[in-house]
Amino acid sequence: MKKTIIIGISGGSGxxxxxxxxxxxxxxxxxxxxxISQDDYYxxxxxxxxxxxxxxxxxxxxxxxLEAFLIDIRNLKNGEVIHxxxxxxxxxxxxxxxxxxxxxxxxxxEGLFVFHVxxxxxxxxxxxxxxxxxxxxIIRRILRDQQERNYPLEDVLYRYKHHVMPSFERYIxxxxxxxxxxxxxxxxxxxxSIVIGSFIRSVLNQHS
Numbered sequence: 791m792k793k794t795i796i797i798g799i800s801g802g803s804g805x806x807x808x809x810x811x812x813x814x815x816x817x818x819x820x821x822x823x824x825x826i827s828q829d830d831y832y833x834x835x836x837x838x839x840x841x842x843x844x845x846x847x848x849x850x851x852x853x854x855x856l857e858a859f860l861i862d863i864r865n866l867k868n869g870e871v872i873h874x875x876x877x878x879x880x881x882x883x884x885x886x887x888x889x890x891x892x893x894x895x896x897x898x899x900e901g902l903f904v905f906h907v908x909x910x911x912x913x914x915x916x917x918x919x920x921x922x923x924x925x926x927x928i929i930r931r932i933l934r935d936q937q938e939r940n941y942p943l944e945d946v947l948y949r950y951k952h953h954v955m956p957s958f959e960r961y962i963x964x965x966x967x968x969x970x971x972x973x974x975x976x977x978x979x980x981x982x983s984i985v986i987g988s989f990i991r992s993v994l995n996q997h998s
Contacts, residue, residue: 799900801920802958804927806975824894828901849957905965917969
């Protein structure tokens with residue numbers, strides 16, 4: 791059995807890592823590439839910690855079931871299929887689906903705390919941070935949270951200042967000197983996507 795190549799991708803909120811990963815997903819068949827996200831491992835809302843103003847903070851390692859995330863990564867690496875209830879970001883109108891993750895030659899794991907968890911970081915064959923200017927990140931965050939989650943602007947700005955930025959500075963930024971690749975997404979991530987796509991194709995050629 792050939793080794794599963796594991797790629798870890800992180801980046802601050804609004805950096806564009808979700809769009810970057812979607813572009814990778816669209817470039818390869820499901821049998822070649824498995825993508826698993828920390829977003830599907832958020833703990834229930836009632837278990838989330840509150841800040842000093844009583845606002846729930848979803849940008850802490852404690853907000854995610856990292857133990858279950860690590861177990862599922864190991865199981866995927868060992869060839870097991872994983873089933874997980876989709877997390878709907880507190881959208882009560884959306885019925886959660888059961889999503890399945892199937893083993894593949896290349897496993898991409900993404901999330902805010904991929905590098906913070908030592909056991910996960912040590913499994914990575916390639917580590918990537920998607921980066922962008924703070925001004926670009928906050929604009930993208932505002933647009934996303936208003937359009938997709940119907941959050942008021944005041945709420946978005948509060949969370950960005952008190953939760954999102956402190957989390958980036960504590961759990962992502964310190965790893966910039968340790969990761970293999972930083973892809974700047976101030977204008978476009980296209981060139982970075984081409985590089986990673988070529989790497990994945992080289993891995994798949996070795997598996998064929």
